[in-house]
Amino acid sequence: MRTIGLDVGSKTVGVALSDALGWTAQGLETIKINEEQKQYGFKRIGELVKEHDVSKAVVGFPKNMNGTIGPRGEASQFYGAELERRFGLQVIYWDERLTTMAAERVLLEADVSRKKRKKVIDKMAAVMILQGYLDSQN
Numbered sequence: 245m246r247t248i249g250l251d252v253g254s255k256t257v258g259v260a261l262s263d264a265l266g267w268t269a270q271g272l273e274t275i276k277i278n279e280e281q282k283q284y285g286f287k288r289i290g291e292l293v294k295e296h297d298v299s300k301a302v303v304g305f306p307k308n309m310n311g312t313i314g315p316r317g318e319a320s321q322f323y324g325a326e327l328e329r330r331f332g333l334q335v336i337y338w339d340e341r342l343t344t345m346a347a348e349r350v351l352l353e354a355d356v357s358r359k360k361r362k363k364v365i366d367k368m369a370a371v372m373i374l375q376g377y378l379d380s381q382n
Contacts, residue, residue, distance in 0.1 A: 245299035248272075248292065248333075249374025251340065251366050252303060252323045254279040257289075258366030260374040261296055267382060269374035271367040284323065286330055293331050301333045304340035304373040336377060343372040 249269055251258035259272040272292065275285040292298065303324045306316045313321075324335040347368035356364070 246296050247300040247302060247374065247378070248289075248296070248298045249302045249338075249370045249377070250289075250304065250323070251343070251369040251373055252320050253277075253366060254319070256366045257285050257323075258368070258370035259289075259292065260367065260370035261292075261298075262374060262378060266378055269371045269378060271364070271371045274363070274366045279319065284326070286326060289327070290331060293333065298331075299334065300336065301327050302336045302338050302374050302377040303327070304343060304369065305337035306340050309341065338373050338377050340369070340373050343369045343376075347372055 246264060247262040247266060249260035249262075255277060257275045257277055259275060260269045261272045262269055275288050277283055277285045301324065303320050305320050306314075308314050308317075320337065324337060327333045328335050347365055350368065
């Protein structure tokens with residue numbers, strides 16, 4: 245059983261997947277969504293859950309810097325509740341306050357162009373969310 249990591253935004257969902265032993269996170273893909281039109285990418289998530297025998301989801305939970313929960317945090321809670329309801333996954337919310345900035349820094353240090361960074365930033369953030377959780381478990 246594997247764990248999927250998700251960085252949920254309003255336009256994309258970055259997806260990462262653990263190895264079978266639950267030690268490492270690998271970036272899988274970025275799913276285009278449209279929150280305004282209530283298109284959340286659950287069909288693709290369901291395919292990935294089935295294909296990779298996923299039992300648990302780690303959803304990035306963006307809190308405000310003062311620890312309160314704002315609109316993006318509420319959107320992550322909605323997404324997690326839907327994962328539980330639709331796929332029966334155990335959902336863990338992982339504090340992701342600085343993961344997108346950290347992912348951006350890693351990509352800048354690797355000299356990845358702005359155009360390429362835009363394509364992989366959410367997937368990279370999902371890897372950092374999932375790896376943080378996996379490290380806390382091992």
